[in-house]
Amino acid sequence: TAPQDKKLATPSKVDYNEVRKSVAALLDDANFDDGSYGPLFVRLGWHASGTYSHLDSTGGSNGGCMRFEPESGWGANKGLHLARERLEAVYRAHPGLTYADLYTLAAVVAIEEMGGPQIKWRPGRNDHKDGKKSPADGRLPDAAQGAQHIRDIFYRMGFNDQEIVALIGAHSLGRCHTDRSGYDGPWTFAPTTFSNEFFRLLLEEKWNLRRWNGPKQYEDTKTKTLMMLPADMALIEDPEFRKYVVVYAKDGDKFAKDFASAFEKLLELGIDFKTTDGSTHGKNESLWKRI
Ligand code: CCH
Structure with missing residues (x-):
C-alpha cells in the first residue's frame, strides 16, 4: 500500500x-x-x-x-x-x-x-x-532577498527549483499589508481567485521600482496598482526559476497540478x-x- x-x-x-x-x-x-x-x-x-x-x-x-x-x-x-x-x-x-x-x-x-x-x-x-x-x-523567507536566499530556504525544506516556483505561485492570492510586512498591495487583479495570473503578470507587465517611503518593491507601469517583491522578481531574473515561470504562465492546469503536489x-x-x-x-x- x-x-x-x-x-x-x-x-x-x-x-x-x-x-x-x-x-x-x-x-x-x-x-x-x-x-x-x-x-x-x-x-x-x-x-x-x-x-x-x-x-x-x-x-x-x-x-x-x-x-x-x-x-x-x-x-x-x-x-x-x-x-x-x-x-x-x-x-x-x-x-x-x-x-x-x-x-x-x-x-x-x-x-x-x-x-x-x-x-x-x-x-x-x-x-x-x-x-x-x-x-x-x-x-x-525574507522578501527583500533574491534567488540564492530563496534556494537556501526552500532547499532546507527539501524542495527543488520547480516546486519552489510552483509554491510561490500562491502569490496569485492576497496582498501585502504595510502594518505586517511593510510591503503594500496585491500581486494580481483577482486576489481571491486561484490562478496562474501571478506568472503571466511577471512576464507580461513591465515592472519598475516604486518610488515611495516603504521597502524596495516593484509596481506595474500600466496601472501602478499591482506589486512584486524583490523575491518575486528573482523568479524571472534567475534562468532556472524563469523556465518554470514560463511553463506555468502558459499552462494554468499544469500549475494547479504541480502546486497541489508541492x-x-x-x-x-x-x-x-x-x-x-x-x-x-x-x-x-x-x-x-x-x-
Ligand atoms: Fe508569501 N508573502 N512569500 N507565500 N504569501 C506574503 C503574503 C502572502 C513571501 C513573502 C510574502 C509564499 C512564499 C513567499 C502567501 C502565500 C505564500 C507577504 C505579505 C510577503 C512579504 C504579508 C503581508 O504584509 O500581509 C516570500 C519572500 C516567499 C518566498 O520566497 C508561499 C510558498 C506561499 C504559499 C504556498 C499568501 C497567500 C499571501 C497573502 C496573505 C494575505 O494576507 O493576503
Missing part, C-alpha cells in the same frame, strides 16, 4: 468534512481585505509548515506552535493572529481536532474554495503544550503519520523519493 492509503492507528472521532464546511463558512467577510480570509488562511498553513528543516528534522506544522511565543511574535508571522482567531470557533466546535491539523486544513479548504486544485490532506498532527520546540526565528508535501513536512501496521511514515522518507 502507498503510505497515504494505510489506515491511521488512532482514527479520530473528528468529522473532517464538517470541519471543512465550518472553515469554508468563515472565508467570506465583506469588511476584510478583498472580501475573504482565504489568502490569510493559505499564508497561515504555509508559515506553520515552512519552518521545517530536513537537516535536523525540526520545525514543520506538527505541534501547532504558532499559537505560542516565540513563533506568534515573529515578524514574518505578523497578522496571522487574525486567521488563528477566526479559526478558534472551528477548533472549539470539533473536540479532538488539533490546531496543527486545523491550520493546515484551513489552507487546503481556502485554496479549493478560491477555485484552486484539490489538495490531498490527512489528519494526524499533534498539538504541543507550549512553544519550546519551535526553531529559532529566521526560517521563513503544497501537499509542504503541509506534511516533518509529520509522522502512525499507521495500523505499526510502521510510521513521514519524516519525509516517502516524500524525499519524489525530489
Whole structure:
C-alpha cells in the first residue's frame, strides 16, 4: 500500500468534512481585505509548515506552535493572529481536532474554495503544550532577498527549483499589508481567485521600482496598482526559476497540478503519520523519493 492509503492507528472521532464546511463558512467577510480570509488562511498553513528543516528534522506544522511565543511574535508571522482567531470557533466546535491539523486544513479548504486544485490532506498532527520546540526565528523567507536566499530556504525544506516556483505561485492570492510586512498591495487583479495570473503578470507587465517611503518593491507601469517583491522578481531574473515561470504562465492546469503536489508535501513536512501496521511514515522518507 502507498503510505497515504494505510489506515491511521488512532482514527479520530473528528468529522473532517464538517470541519471543512465550518472553515469554508468563515472565508467570506465583506469588511476584510478583498472580501475573504482565504489568502490569510493559505499564508497561515504555509508559515506553520515552512519552518521545517530536513537537516535536523525540526520545525514543520506538527505541534501547532504558532499559537505560542516565540513563533506568534515573529515578524514574518505578523497578522496571522487574525486567521488563528477566526479559526478558534472551528477548533472549539470539533473536540479532538488539533490546531496543527486545523491550520493546515484551513489552507487546503481556502485554496479549493478560491477555485484552486484539490489538495490531498490527512489528519494526524499533534498539538504541543507550549512553544519550546519551535526553531529559532529566521526560517521563513525574507522578501527583500533574491534567488540564492530563496534556494537556501526552500532547499532546507527539501524542495527543488520547480516546486519552489510552483509554491510561490500562491502569490496569485492576497496582498501585502504595510502594518505586517511593510510591503503594500496585491500581486494580481483577482486576489481571491486561484490562478496562474501571478506568472503571466511577471512576464507580461513591465515592472519598475516604486518610488515611495516603504521597502524596495516593484509596481506595474500600466496601472501602478499591482506589486512584486524583490523575491518575486528573482523568479524571472534567475534562468532556472524563469523556465518554470514560463511553463506555468502558459499552462494554468499544469500549475494547479504541480502546486497541489508541492503544497501537499509542504503541509506534511516533518509529520509522522502512525499507521495500523505499526510502521510510521513521514519524516519525509516517502516524500524525499519524489525530489
Ligand atoms: Fe508569501 N508573502 N512569500 N507565500 N504569501 C506574503 C503574503 C502572502 C513571501 C513573502 C510574502 C509564499 C512564499 C513567499 C502567501 C502565500 C505564500 C507577504 C505579505 C510577503 C512579504 C504579508 C503581508 O504584509 O500581509 C516570500 C519572500 C516567499 C518566498 O520566497 C508561499 C510558498 C506561499 C504559499 C504556498 C499568501 C497567500 C499571501 C497573502 C496573505 C494575505 O494576507 O493576503
